[in-house]
Amino acid sequence: GAGVSQTPSNKVTEKGKYVELRCDPISGHTALYWYRQSLGQGPEFLIYFQGTGAADDSGLPNDRFFAVRPEGSVSTLKIQRTERGDSAVYLCASSPGAGNTEAFFGQGTRLTVV
Amino acid sequence: AQTVTQSQPEMSVQEAETVTLSCTYDTSESDYYLFWYKQPPSRQMILVIRQEAYKQQNATENRFSVNFQKAAKSFSLKISDSQLGDAAMYFCAYRSPYNNNDMRFGAGTRLTVKP
Numbered sequence: 001g002a003g004v005s006q007t008p009s010n011k012v013t014e015k016g017k018y019v020e021l022r023c024d025p026i027s028g029h030t031a032l033y034w035y036r037q038s039l040g041q042g043p044e045f046l047i048y049f050q051g052t053g054a055a056d057d058s059g060l061p062n063d064r065f066f067a068v069r070p071e072g073s074v075s076t077l078k079i080q081r082t083e084r085g086d087s088a089v090y091l092c093a094s095s096p097g098a099g100n101t102e103a104f105f106g107q108g109t110r111l112t113v114v
Numbered sequence: 115a116q117t118v119t120q121s122q123p124e125m126s127v128q129e130a131e132t133v134t135l136s137c138t139y140d141t142s143e144s145d146y147y148l149f150w151y152k153q154p155p156s157r158q159m160i161l162v163i164r165q166e167a168y169k170q171q172n173a174t175e176n177r178f179s180v181n182f183q184k185a186a187k188s189f190s191l192k193i194s195d196s197q198l199g200d201a202a203m204y205f206c207a208y209r210s211p212y213n214n215n216d217m218r219f220g221a222g223t224r225l226t227v228k229p
Contacts, residue, residue: 042118042205094198105158106158
């Protein structure tokens with residue numbers, strides 16, 4: 001597509017529920033990143049995919065968070081047993097690959113856990 | 115791990131004037147990339163300018179320029195002839211070519227442009 005697309009734009013869920021956030025990167029981009037941005041903060045790294053594999057998942061805060069990218073394109077961030085502290089904007093970015101290429105960001109999903 | 119520090123939570127500038135946003139970073143790597151991103155209320159991060167650490171010449175993009183001081187680990191952004199549309203959050207970011215290419219961001223500076 002023309003840009004990175006994230007759905008839904010906003011998601012409100014009850015504490016304890018399961019949510020999935022979707023990211024559709026720019027066509028042909030092999031690298032995909034998930035970030036979490038809390039209010040008033042900069043984006044915080046969660047996970048990085050190169051192709052289908054998670055090359056670095058060191059930013060995932062705990063085992064309730066999981067992400068997949070089964071065909072090397074669309075990625076889904078999955079959060080189990082959501083907590084109020086998970087409320088944030090979840091940003092996805094993609095880039096053509098390694099090196100000095102910039103990361104292109106989507107508009108994010110604002111997750112609110114009530 | 116690399117850290118990025120933006121010491122100015124908020125800045126204000128008069129329209130048509132010049133403003134400088136500060137950024138410092140900490141790294142032991144010799145080669146890396148630095149970026150300034152703009153985030154308007156739409157939430158989408160937009161690249162403003164980037165700098166490769168091996169290049170001594172400061173990057174420039176129209177009204178935006180940087181002052182890259184590698185020894186001091188400083189990377190400030192200068193916006194000339196500020197426009198109302200420049201109002202946004204600005205984030206400084208560090209990208210390592212060695213560590214899975216992830217990008218580390220500062221906490222951001224909120225820029226207000228006064229008419």
